[in-house]
Amino acid sequence: MAAEHADTDATNPPGTPVTGAGSEAAPSTRAEDPAVAAAVAAAEAAGPQHGETVRVDSWIWSVRLVKTRSVGSAACKGGHVRVNGDRVKPAHSLRVGDEVRLVHEGRERIVFVKRLIRKRVGAPVAAQCYIDNSPPPPPREAIAPAGIRDRGTGRPTKRDRRELERLRGLGGLGGAPGGH
Numbered sequence: 001m002a003a004e005h006a007d008t009d010a011t012n013p014p015g016t017p018v019t020g021a022g023s024e025a026a027p028s029t030r031a032e033d034p035a036v037a038a039a040v041a042a043a044e045a046a047g048p049q050h051g052e053t054v055r056v057d058s059w060i061w062s063v064r065l066v067k068t069r070s071v072g073s074a075a076c077k078g079g080h081v082r083v084n085g086d087r088v089k090p091a092h093s094l095r096v097g098d099e100v101r102l103v104h105e106g107r108e109r110i111v112f113v114k115r116l117i118r119k120r121v122g123a124p125v126a127a128q129c130y131i132d133n134s135p136p137p138p139p140r141e142a143i144a145p146a147g148i149r150d151r152g153t154g155r156p157t158k159r160d161r162r163e164l165e166r167l168r169g170l171g172g173l174g175g176a177p178g179g180h
Contacts, residue, residue, distance in 0.1 A: 028157045053093035054116045056083060056100065062117045062125040065102055065109055075104060100130075109134045 056071040111130040
């Protein structure tokens with residue numbers, strides 16, 4: 001029954017299978033794992049009905065692009081979320097086929113909406129709800145933290161502390177904040 005629902009098209013009435021080249025490609029896009037297939041079916045059942053939409057802050061949380069819905073809402077309010085090139089409010093309605101651009105934690109994510117869901121799902125199911133066209137993340141060594149001291153070296157001297165602040169970009173002005 002879940003396979004019949006997956007083979008429907010937005011142009012056909014709900015429950016009507018799609019005929020032609022698209023119906024043969026559907027099983028290859030599905031996960032082979034029966035547990036993942038069951039989770040996908042549950043997510044589809046809990047998702048919006050035909051023709052309904054989902055809030056953008058809820059969707060980016062549901063597909064695990066952000067950790068909490070409030071972080072998704074704050075990203076929308078801060079102008080870090082764009083749908084089809086426009087900055088959007090948290091309550092903006094998403095539709096299948098929309099392009100969502102999210103700048104989060106110093107990285108831009110570019111995804112196309114494949115499936116609308118309302119509830120947060122596991123990572124394998126979430127990955128099937130969008131097409132990720134994001135640039136690859138920077139390599140881990142490129143974002144190595146600056147100024148890590150070896151364990152057991154003791155308290156840093158004033159010279160060491162100033163060097164650490166310079167490396168971290170804090171740029172102390174020299175002198176105590178109280179002016180002593």
